[in-house]
Amino acid sequence: MKIGDIAFDDRKMHLRIEMSEAEHCRTNEHPHLPDTLFDILPAIRNHRCDNEEALSFEAEAQDTEIPHLFEHLVIELQVQVNGGSLSGETSWDWTRDPHGWFHVSVDYDNRELALGAVWLAMRIINAIDDRRPDSIDMDTEIARLRGIALVPERRRGTALARALVADGGAVAR
Numbered sequence: 001m002k003i004g005d006i007a008f009d010d011r012k013m014h015l016r017i018e019m020s021e022a023e024h025c026r027t028n029e030h031p032h033l034p035d036t037l038f039d040i041l042p043a044i045r046n047h048r049c050d051n052e053e054a055l056s057f058e059a060e061a062q063d064t065e066i067p068h069l070f071e072h073l074v075i076e077l078q079v080q081v082n083g084g085s086l087s088g089e090t091s092w093d094w095t096r097d098p099h100g101w102f103h104v105s106v107d108y109d110n111r112e113l114a115l116g117a118v119w120l121a122m123r124i125i126n127a128i129d130d131r132r133p134d135s136i137d138m139d140t141e142i143a144r145l146r147g148i149a150l151v152p153e154r155r156r157g158t159a160l161a162r163a164l165v166a167d168g169g170a171v172a173r
């Protein structure tokens, strides 16, 4: 899974997520993904979710597209730092786009926080999928995101770049 594109409008961040043919796009093929995510970030269990069968998010998450889980995760990470109520949407159209492409849109208040949340969400998903969730210390990560959100506007880009470098991380793999 990788981020193909990130764009912002006044209210929403728009991500294109690309999953390769070889990857299974749905969480029912990766059951440890939602289960571990709920363990390390319990607040996400209670997310509201509009889905076709009117399931709770906790039930829906057991068999949904991984980018949809990712959408909820990017929202929760921002809410952990800034509070508030954000919404998002995941869609795809493989008659128009290549197979495996998803479009995820989420609200944001702070652009740098949103980018930091995307980067952290990717690391969390990869860590869980690689069965090394212990490599993510959620309190430390949220504190780091909070630092990014608090930096005065003109210095924010630098702070995020520094956080990325400090961790040796890349947004996508």
Ligand SMILES: [Zn+2]
Pocket: 048, 049, 050, 057, 068, 072
């Ligand atoms: Zn949802």
